[in-house]
Amino acid sequence: MIYDFNITGPDRIISGIGALSQLGEALDQRGCQRALVLTGKTLATKTDLVAQVEAALGKRHAATFSGCAQHVPESTADNAVQAAMDADADSIVIFGGGSPIDTAKLVVKRMNDAGKGAPVQFVIPTTLSAGEFTHAAGLTSEKTRVKAVIVDPVMQPEVILYDPELTRPTPTDLWLTTGIKALDHAVEGVWWPNCHPFLETLRLGAIADLRANLAASRDPDALEARLACMHAAWKSIWGLLSASSVGFRLSHPLGHQIGARWDVPHGVTSCIALPAAARFLHSRSKDAQAKIAQAMDLPSPEGAAPGIEAFLNSLDVPRRLSQTDAKRDEIPLVAKAVSEELSHLGAPDSDIATPDALTELLESVW
Numbered sequence: 001m002i003y004d005f006n007i008t009g010p011d012r013i014i015s016g017i018g019a020l021s022q023l024g025e026a027l028d029q030r031g032c033q034r035a036l037v038l039t040g041k042t043l044a045t046k047t048d049l050v051a052q053v054e055a056a057l058g059k060r061h062a063a064t065f066s067g068c069a070q071h072v073p074e075s076t077a078d079n080a081v082q083a084a085m086d087a088d089a090d091s092i093v094i095f096g097g098g099s100p101i102d103t104a105k106l107v108v109k110r111m112n113d114a115g116k117g118a119p120v121q122f123v124i125p126t127t128l129s130a131g132e133f134t135h136a137a138g139l140t141s142e143k144t145r146v147k148a149v150i151v152d153p154v155m156q157p158e159v160i161l162y163d164p165e166l167t168r169p170t171p172t173d174l175w176l177t178t179g180i181k182a183l184d185h186a187v188e189g190v191w192w193p194n195c196h197p198f199l200e201t202l203r204l205g206a207i208a209d210l211r212a213n214l215a216a217s218r219d220p221d222a223l224e225a226r227l228a229c230m231h232a233a234w235k236s237i238w239g240l241l242s243a244s245s246v247g248f249r250l251s252h253p254l255g256h257q258i259g260a261r262w263d264v265p266h267g268v269t270s271c272i273a274l275p276a277a278a279r280f281l282h283s284r285s286k287d288a289q290a291k292i293a294q295a296m297d298l299p300s301p302e303g304a305a306p307g308i309e310a311f312l313n314s315l316d317v318p319r320r321l322s323q324t325d326a327k328r329d330e331i332p333l334v335a336k337a338v339s340e341e342l343s344h345l346g347a348p349d350s351d352i353a354t355p356d357a358l359t360e361l362l363e364s365v366w
Contacts, residue, residue: 003196008135008156008242015162015230017223023056023093023122026159030120032091034062036084038104039095041066043126047169053095053124063087068100071140071147071259071266077106084111084119091120094157095166097127097178098266102137105155109137112154121157126170127178129266130185130233132160134240140260146337147260149345151241162234164226172218176315177267179214179229183207183311184255184270186236187304188248191281191288193348196243200291206236207295211311218315247345249285250353251277254362257337262326271317272324276365278305280357281349321366328366335359 014022027035035057037050044050044066054061065083069076080103084092094104104121112118123132131137135156140147167175189195189203209232217225240246254277255269264272282289282303289303296307312319321328335358342350 001194003243005196005198005239005243008153009158010133010156010160011158013160013162013234015227017163017165017227019161019163020052020056020124020166023053023124023161024058024060026122026161027057027060027091030091030158032120033060034087034089035060035091035093035122036062036087036089036119037064037093037095038068038080038100038107039064039066040068040097040100043096049166049169050095053093057093062089068096068103070099070263072099072102072106072138073140073142075142077103077110077139080104080107081110085116089119091122094121094123094132095126097125097174098129098131101125101129101131101157102139105135105137105157106139106150109150109152109155118154120159122159122161123157124161124163124166125230126167127174127267128182128229128233129178130182130237132157133234133237136241138256138260145261147256149256149341162227162230164223164230167226168220173317174265174267176214176218177265177271177317179210179217179233179267180274180312180315180317181267181270182229182233182236183210183308184251184274185240186210187274187278187292187308188252189236189240189246190292191285192246192249195288196239196246199239199243199246202235202238204291204295206232207292209235211296215314247347249277249347250281250342250349253338253341253345253347254358256341257334258321258326261330261334261337262324264324264326268318268324271312271319272321272365275305275309275312276361278303278308280361284349319365321362331362331366332359335362
């Protein structure tokens with residue numbers, strides 16, 4: 001086996017309690033003078049944190065766009081591009097979770113494709129979804145409710161700033177479920193065929209760290225536990241698109257299409273899909289699942305599913321599609337979209353992940 005790995009970024013990660021104080025210096029280091037703050041409505045209207053970010057930017061703050069929406073509808077991306085153009089932004093400060101992060105990536109790609117240059121991205125995450133570590137983004141068609149995954153190296157954020165103090169207002173259920181999203185990243189990495197040994201070490205470490213710290217981090221004042229979870233989220237996904245022949249095996253494509261069709265949050269889709277995916281893939285990934293189960297501290301001949309389920313049960317997170325706004329009669333449509341995504345991505349299990357088989361899997365988690 002020959003492994004091939006290329007470093008794709010980010011260039012800098014600043015982490016620690018109070019790290020927001022380093023934002024201005026980080027922009028100055030990159031020569032950025034006109035920053036668009038890109039965030040969501042809740043952070044902008046129900047907290048004072050966006051104002052804190054704007055204050056940290058000082059005269060570098062050019063404008064704020066707070067219209068980011070879950071799963072990045074096409075119209076939202078269009079509006080964000082226009083906001084960046086109107087502000088003549090040379091940089092984007094992304095504040096929030098996966099939706100603002102993906103929105104910003106698409107802004108950068110569209111501006112670059114239009115010959116306007118690629119604004120530098122500075123990401124300040126408030127959840128554990130960890131999209132800041134990839135150059136991929138999801139975009140949802142408002143007509144078909146199908147999510148497309150777009151990959152382009154130009155979309156990789158350059159600078160990430162982890163400050164657990166800024167996560168205090170993050171709703172507990174959002175924090176915990178995005179922690180499971182990070183677990184999902186790690187698990188998908190470990191059971192990918194011929195996982196790169198370096199990445200496997202990071203992923204297994206992320207699994208163990210999330211198991212040790214996520215429950216404690218539900219307390220907004222448990223800043224050290226929250227920082228440990230943020231570092232675990234980093235380990236769960238860093239290098240995903242750096243190694244050759246690597247990707248998401250099943251639970252992520254399930255989450256993409258469940259989320260897009262029924263507007264289910266990313267983290268919740270992982271809570272529902274990950275154990276089912278583990279059972280579906282057990283016969284093809286026994287050795288990897290044994291390692292995952294060991295990291296979960298619950299080895300089992302059934303693989304990783306029992307350990308994952310026990311962990312989810314301890315957190316009291318949603319576990320079934322019937323707990324969401326999913327429509328049972330649309331399950332075959334989601335199954336078809338997942339099967340098509342797997343085929344498009346060349347995923348290793350597209351041969352068995354047929355629409356019929358995936359319909360059965362989704363029915364099992366109804």
